[in-house]
Structure formats: structure tokens, C-alpha cells
Amino acid sequence: MSVGNWTKIVVLSIASLMLPMAFAAPTPVASAGYPQGIFGGISIEVSNLTNASTESSMADYPSIAEVYTASWCENCVLAEEGLYTAISEASGDTMTLTFHRAIGEVEDPFGVEAADHRWEARYGDASKDTVSVKRAPPTIIINGETMHAGSGGLDGEQLKPYYAESLAKPSSFSQKSATSSLSWSSEDMATGTLTWNLEAGDWLPESTTSLVFV
Template identity: 35%
Template sequence: MANETLVVNSSLDDLPAIAEDYTATWCGNCVEVGNALETVAENLSMEIYAVHRNIYETQDPLGNENVDTRFRDRYDIYAPEYKPPVAGINGKYALRGSNPSGESLESDYAELASQPLNLGEGSVSMAWTPTGERSGTIVWTIEQSTSAVYNVTVWMVEKEAYFPDGTNNQIYYHHIVREIIDVGTVTDAGLSSGSEQITYAEAFDDDDLEVHIMFHEYIERTTEDVTPEPVEENTPFLSMPLTALALIVVALRRKDQ
């Protein structure tokens, strides 16, 4: 939790896949997508992050404009009318709507989450020390055998929020990304580290924020921009993003005791 001192570390080989669940409290078919992601996470090493729609949003109070913007940039989603559900996997693949491309949503997500990250040998670590009611110091390190360039961010994640006014009848919402904060960059092979004092937004309710560290790989554009064909709201698609932040590779948090 954000109000506890913690130290976590992992080898690059043991890092989980990342699933971003673009959702909203009014979105009925988002429930099906969320349930499918939960099922996959029970069988694979995968962390789920719920990104609640905030831009042009009037009904869902759980979102954050900065978080929404970063999600749209990561998957090249710029249309104002763009709506959930969207499942983003490892910052590289996006599946829109609740209609599966294959046999089921579970098999679609599992296939994408199982794609190798090809990170090479190395390790990552994070130390978090709270310094105030909504502040703390983050210390991170990464040792890598490749020369990948990363943007390092902290994600503040609310474990659960109570919102009975949502029209999809969920009442409780989980894994909510409340804020994303830049804390450094990685530009060289070998050992890199950083330290940052941060202040973060409060939880929607209760005191259940978690601190996660993320490393986003910077990948240069290698193909010309292509304008995609228009798709129906529930049409699934896969796309390789043409954004700078193309791959989320680290999610570290203190597990429940």
C-alpha cells in the first residue's frame, strides 16, 4: 500500500504481462471484457489495470484525464467519440469491443499476453518510502543486457472503489489507475537508477492505493502512418502502436499479506 514502506525486486524473465482494461461505469459489455481478463490473470502471470474513460466523460467519476490521454496515445486512439471497451496488452496490441477474434475473449487475451517480451537478461527493483499523507520517495533500479531506452513512471492504483451509481450494475470497481507520474528515464545498457519525491492524488474512497513502477520502452517509428479503416463499435482489431511508449514491461507491487 502507498502508506507502507516496501521493497520489491524481480528478474526481467519473471515480469508479468500487462493488461490495460479501458472501461467505464456505464459500459455494459465492459463487464464481459473485465471478467475475461480476470480469468486469464488467474492462469497466466498478468497484471490488470483499469483505465476509466475520462476525456469527454460525464458519467464515470473514477477516471483521470492524464491516464486516459496516455492510454489513447499508447494505442493511437485519438477520436473524441472513442469508447470502451478496449483491452490493451503489453502496450503493443489492442482488442476493441467484446466480440472475440478467435474462439473466445479469454483465448484472444491469453494468446497476446503469452507473446515473449524479449527483454534479455537483467533485473529491476523498487523501494517506496511514504513521507506524508499523500507523498513518498520512490527509488528504482534496472540492470539490462540490452540498450533499450525506457521512460519510467509510477502508477497509483486503487484496489477497489465503491460506486453504486454505475449503470453496468457492478457497484465495486477494481485495479483503477488513479494517476501516472513520470520519475525518470533509462538510456543505457547496464545498471540505471533514479530517485524521486512525489505527491499523488487521493483514492476515490478508503485508503487502498498501491504503488506500481513501469518502464515503457521507447521504440522509433519503423513504418509510415497508415489510416485505419473505420470499424463498428464492437469490431475487434489488433494494432501495433506507432507511439513512443510502445511497451510496458514492469509491474511491481507489494502483494497482499
Template identity: 30%
Template sequence: MACPAIDMRRVMLVCCLLILVGFSGTGNVSARPAEDSGSGPLFGGQWSWVNNSSYQNSDLNSLPAIAEDYTATWCTNCVKVESALQELDDEGILQKYHFHRNNDHEDPFGSDNTEDHFKQRYNTGAPPIVVMNGTIKKIGSIPDSDSLKTDYHTMANQTLGISGNSTFTWTPQGNNSGMISWAIETDLSRYEGYEMSVNAWVVEESAEFREGSNGKEIYPNIVREIINLGSEKFGSSNIDIPVAFDGNDLQIHLMYHFAQMENSVDEPVDDSSEVKERALPNVSALASLIVVIFAAMIRKS
């Protein structure tokens, strides 16, 4: 009567091995290379503290690459993305801005205003998503090269090739408002088919949120509001400043957005990168469990 028991163990052993082989294929998530964002260029980055007056005239070629990072305070994968961006920001390679998910009970920094910006331009999926100069985006946190820093550095080096200059003036008017003036001199003929809009980004240098489950606690360079100033190449506008989440560290940044004039159909949102990355620990745990069962069967046989 021992033979049937041995046969049953062999059958169970084969089944476990087949399951292990089947799941091993899902554990190797390929890197997501940078891709076209499907949107037009975005550049600028001249800025001032909201409480200080400022006048700046800059060559467009001298302005840093603009990195827009879609993130959340619960997103653990976002931490290494933001660390790589911070290193490049510190080195002067780029200027980074963080857009937080809206309508998220675990993240207090998002808003309809900033969420709409990211969704309309880049078809927002699950964080992390990094867009460089409005034209190139990378989804997820798995590097396509030797590191995320190298990936983002390569993206930042793909310049827009825009020449000319931009003038930015900011004059505060009390604690909650100010006047912004701008002028851009450049040949826009290469972007025929695109419409330019001038925008003021209100950015909070940093804010504290200890309840964030990704453990950062201090969240930097948060885009709090985007104010459309129109489509003229020069002008002035009085704008209201939102209240800071904490502290007194709001900034005003001048940005030029380009969007296609034609109405395009929204592409389906792709959450696969985040789903796959979150699934990896579960696959590993299952594989470990199967190995334990396999070892126990060998000892009994």
C-alpha cells in the same frame, strides 16, 4: 376490387422481406482480432501498499504480462472483458489495470493524467480496449477465438523477450508521500529508436460506485495517477500520493514505458466496434417487428 388489395399486400410483403435481408447483413459483426498497438513495450508490475515499506529484486522474465484495460462504469460490454481478465489475473497469467474514461459524468474514476497516457500510446477509442505489454491491443468484446479468455491468454503469451532484472524499493513518508527507488539491468539495444521512461502508477485496489449503469458497483484495480520518474536506469524520487476514492487501499507500482522517439501523426479514432456492438439489439428488434408484420399479412391473405 379485391385484386388490387391483394397486389398491395404482396408489394408490402416484398418490401418487408427486402428490408429484412438488407439489415441481416449488419447483424453479423465480425470479431476484431488483436493488432499491433502502434506503441512500444510496457512492462514491470512490482508493487507495494503505499503504507508499507518494500524491497523487491525480480528477474524481468518472471514478471507477469501487463494488461491495460480501457473501461467505463456505464460500459456493459466491458463487464465480460473484465471478467475474462480477472480469471487470468487470478491464475497468475497477467496483472490487470483499469483505466476509466475521463470527463464522463457517469464515471468518477477517470482523470486527465490517465486519459492522456492511454490516448498518447494507443489512440483511445470507445471502451472496451485491452492492451497487453504495451504492444498488442484488442478492441471490443467479441472474441476472435472460442472465448475472450483465450484471446487474452494468447496475447499475454506473446512475451517481450526481455532479460535482466529490476529492483524496486518503496519507503512511505507519512500518509500522502513516499520515496520510490528503482534500478533496471537489461540490454536495451533491441529497442533502439525507443525512449524508456520509468513510471510510478498509483492504483486503488477497489472502489464502490453503485450508480454505475453496468451493474458492477465495485470497480477493482483502478489506475488513479501515473507519475513520470525520468529516463534513468536507476534512481530515487519523492512522490506525493493522491487521495483514494474511498477506503485505504492505494498501491504503488513500478512500470517501464517505451515510446518511439520520432513524433508520429495521430491516427483517427475508431469507435466502430462499440457502435456496431450497441447497434445489434436494435437490428434484432427491427427484424422481429418485420416478421410479425409478415405473419399478419399471411393471415389476412
């Protein structure tokens, strides 16, 4: 077989590998083969303050949307447009956490390798099963439970219903009881102590990597 024919086979193989990622609709799938999730999202303003505090219960927590993206990824822009439109029209609040591709990256300067390792550990297997790679921009995870990988060649308006459906779906731990608090104490309004406390029932293990509080 000639070198030219081998080149065609290699190119076709790569194209075949990329097709599922490029054209499959981002239908929701479980983010792992076991229960896991992310909850929290409370914050306080500490600028020019000596003391500040806040307390929130599980019923008041916002949804958490994790976005895996890259600065060169054109369809990531469309996916994020769809997500932010869905968030703006949702009945509850949503906190967005954005992660940029880092490992093997030569164009995007915003990624952190530790974040890529964390992404692969939590979502890599489900991502590979869905789009053949463990880290695929764009990917959007809702509440650490529901994964939308790829964009399916759709625009933001077409993608919005996928994300809206997941945002409207209660997380598996939304009916659990938990209260968290944040407090800030400072003498010079420049440095200080930030204290976080979480009170939950027996449903929350003392040690777990499946549930993350942010």
C-alpha cells in the same frame, strides 16, 4: 428532401459507424505502427515498515494488461470477466491497470483526462483503424503490444480465448536482460523515500516513449 428523411439518414449513419465497434470480434492487432511495449509490475508492501526492498529480473516480471473501460459500459463487464478468467488460468502472473473514460464523459466519475491523452497518444491510431474511434471501451492491451478493441457481442467465456492467446504469447522484449529493484526507507513508518533502479543492456535506449516501465 424532408426533415424526417434527413433524420433517418443521420441515424443510419451513426448506426453504421457504431456497428464495427459493437460487433467486430476483438481479434488481436498491433497496438501501434512501430514497436512499443510495457514491462515491469514489481511492487513492495510498505505499510508499518521502516525498510523494505525487492529485486526482480525480466524473466520474473508479470504480464501487464491495460483495460480501458467505463462505468456505464455493460459489455466492458463481459470483457473483463473474460480477461480475469484468462488471467486465472494462465501459467504466469499478470498485473492489471484499469483506465476509465474521462474526456467528454458525463456518467463515469473515475476517469482522468491525462490518462485519456496518454491512451490516445499510445494506442489511439491503432484503435481508430480498428474500431473507428481512438478510445473505445472495452479495449484491452497486453504488454503494451497487443490490442483487443471491442467485445464483438461475445460473453466472457467466448472472449477468454482471445485474451488467453495474447497472455501466452511472449512479449518482444521477454528475452532481453534487465533487473529492477525497489526499496523503501522510513523513520516514522508514515513518510519515507522510495527508490527505484533499473539495470538493462544496450537494448534499452536512455530516452524512449515506446517502452514504459510500470
